[in-house]
Amino acid sequence: MGLLDKVFGNAAEVDVAEIQTEFAPILASGENVVMAYKVIRDLFVFTNKRLVLVDKQGMTGKKVDYHSLPYKSITHFAVETSGHFDMDAELKLWVSGQKEPLVKELKKGTDVVGVQRTLAEFVLK
Numbered sequence: 001m002g003l004l005d006k007v008f009g010n011a012a013e014v015d016v017a018e019i020q021t022e023f024a025p026i027l028a029s030g031e032n033v034v035m036a037y038k039v040i041r042d043l044f045v046f047t048n049k050r051l052v053l054v055d056k057q058g059m060t061g062k063k064v065d066y067h068s069l070p071y072k073s074i075t076h077f078a079v080e081t082s083g084h085f086d087m088d089a090e091l092k093l094w095v096s097g098q099k100e101p102l103v104k105e106l107k108k109g110t111d112v113v114g115v116q117r118t119l120a121e122f123v124l125k
Helices: 003-008 016-026 112-123
Strands: 011-013 033-039 042-047 050-057 063-070 074-081 089-095 102-106
Touching: 016 033, 016 042, 033 102, 033 112, 042 112, 074 112
Parallel strands: none
Antiparallel strands: 011 033, 033 042, 042 050, 050 063, 074 089, 089 102
């Protein structure tokens, strides 16, 4: 990922082994990282049991919000694109017990098809 990608927020796939090591303290027994994407400082981490949305906040990024969504709580999802799968897109996740979807932006360069495939694989079990 180049400097301009970081500045403009393009998502890049992150090394799974690196994230597995970083997340080891918070992963459940038998839980493994399957795929991870980084958008500036935030992460979308797909494990075999849940989706973890990591939001680094503030100027230093020391304050971190880990939002865990067990796949079984995702009732449905949608990806809205700008007309092409390689442009900016929005990932919408409807979680049981909530009226409004959780919306996350997927920047140009994100493997939108891969994100949908991974969600489908785990949500539709």
